[in-house]
Amino acid sequence: MLRPINVLVVDDSALMRRIIARLLGMQAGIKVIDTAVSGEEAIKKVHALHPDVVTMDVEMPGLNGVQTVSRLMKECPVPVVMLSAHTTEGARVTMEALAAGAVEFVPKPQKTGGTEQMVAELARKIRVARRASVKKCFAAPVEPRSTQARFRKTGPASAKDTSAHGSTPASTSADGQTGSADVSTAATTRSASKITGKPAVNIPSKAARSNSAAAYPTPPIASRPTAVRTTAGFKKISAGQTELVVIGSSTGGPAALQMLLPALPGDLPCGVVIVQHIPVGFSGPMAEHLNRKCKLEVKHAEQGDRVMPGLVLVAPAGYDLTFRKYAGRLTVALDKGNKPVPPGGFRPSVDVVMNSAADVVGGRTLGVLLTGMGRDGARGMLSIRQRGGRTIAQDESTSVVYGMPKAAADLGAAEKILPLHGIAEEIVRLV
Structure with missing residues (x-):
């Protein structure tokens, strides 16, 4: 039997952390091993727990999603799937997060009742991200x-x-x-x-x-x-x-x-x-x-x-x-x-x-x-x-x-x- 994918959920909202962790835990082959409330806490827990994949909100106080991804790629590279707001600013920041090293992203639901669908999409992209070779890509020079x-x-x-x-x-x-x-x-x-x-x-x-x-x-x-x-x-x-x-x-x-x-x-x-x-x-x-x-x-x-x-x-x-x-x-x-x-x-x-x-x-x-x-x-x-x-x-x-x-x-x-x-x-x- 294959080992489940160990996931760290990062979100500054206590409600979203609980919902995402609970719904992801119901997905086959995925195990939420912990949650983090901030970018700083996420970096510490990645060092300590070595998750297979991290899910992360783009918009967080303090060290935001882009800054956190940048730090993770330098200190302890790990596949990251971002949760992005469906707004112009949210999309812009998501592009920056992808440039910084995030593997994938999932838009947040635009209407009530879309959370379960979002988490199902998140689970699919977690399975893809688990197979990602993050270290390889970012070793390449930007401009030959x-x-x-x-x-x-x-x-x-x-x-x-x-x-x-x-x-x-x-x-x-x-x-x-x-x-x-x-x-x-x-x-x-x-x-x-x-x-x-x-x-x-x-x-x-x-x-x-x-x-x-x-x-x-x-x-x-x-x-x-x-x-x-x-x-x-x-x-x-x-x-x-x-x-x-x-x-x-x-x-x-x-x-x-x-x-x-x-x-x-x-x-x-x-x-x-x-x-x-x-x-x-x-x-x-x-x-x-x-x-x-x-x-x-x-x-x-x-x-x-x-x-x-x-x-x-x-x-x-x-x-x-x-x-x-x-x-x-x-x-x-x-x-x-x-x-x-x-x-x-x-x-x-x-x-x-x-x-x-x-x-x-x-x-x-x-x-x-x-x-x-x-x-x-x-x-x-x-x-x-x-x-x-x-x-x-x-x-x-x-x-x-x-x-x-x-x-x-x-x-x-x-x-x-x-x-x-x-x-x-x-x-x-x-x-």
Whole structure:
């Protein structure tokens, strides 16, 4: 019989400590060994009791959740699952906690009677966190020197408007009534040749990007091209032909993205789409958090947004994201779906996004799979590779959970398997 997962519950509310401890104790395979009322007490009890997993409220007086996680990762690393308020501030602090080393988080219930459902979700994520390799992930350097050295040679860091940091650029409606901009004339020319040795590309300015959805509405589905599947082996496109990078991640993903994306140059000559498994209401704050840290522009994707060089689109939680191509312009389409997500499924799904990229963009796609539980993305990545695209999977030594990248490797979908701190340089080399 397997040993139960020993859990320390940390919350400054006596009522919440009792409720969470009691309900978790009713979950199969989980044992609450103690509780703590503050960050300071939590650190002491982790040292003394060595729990398998810690659940922690984000907002606590004194040493708050983020500060406590930071201390734990330095002194006695342990998988931490955060309890997050469903507010703008709560989401922002949750992103900071994930960056500090927390493995997962669960939103607190927004209405009365949701506590049992929250604890059931908490139990599921505790089981995932138990398998997390916290020490491995945070041993990796944030920015590989070689990639940063290449970037520094280019001069100005980015065309991002530094005065707007912390806010997601507004996207005009797809009907075009808010006006449009001539992207070609509004574009800021920034050369990628100093990084990659390839021809220069025009990277649209922030103003041009924000108006792109209005200027170029989403085309009809019938305009989607049909790609031809490669049947004899895996053909490869040459470096410098990439139009789209799709990055998928799950457990440990927010922290991994905060290592990977800041290491990419602001004049990356292709668009990037991020697919992170995350609860509804938190993908927007994650995009804002990444935007503050990156040279690239990071935006929460909206219907009809263009995929363009220098721009990262984050797939919204609760929506399927697919691609449309019309008159040479690649855009994203969002769909909430008319059926619930099946057990074990996700919305957005990495497989759905990568399969769509393979269908629409074909071999000009680069697929990347980062840390995460399960198999989502493996088949989508195989589709990309079969159409001649390039593929990279994060290795086991730097993955918090070596599930999704392992599934891709086992399927033969991963062309390269690299440590997290080597992926940015490989992306720059391939695009």
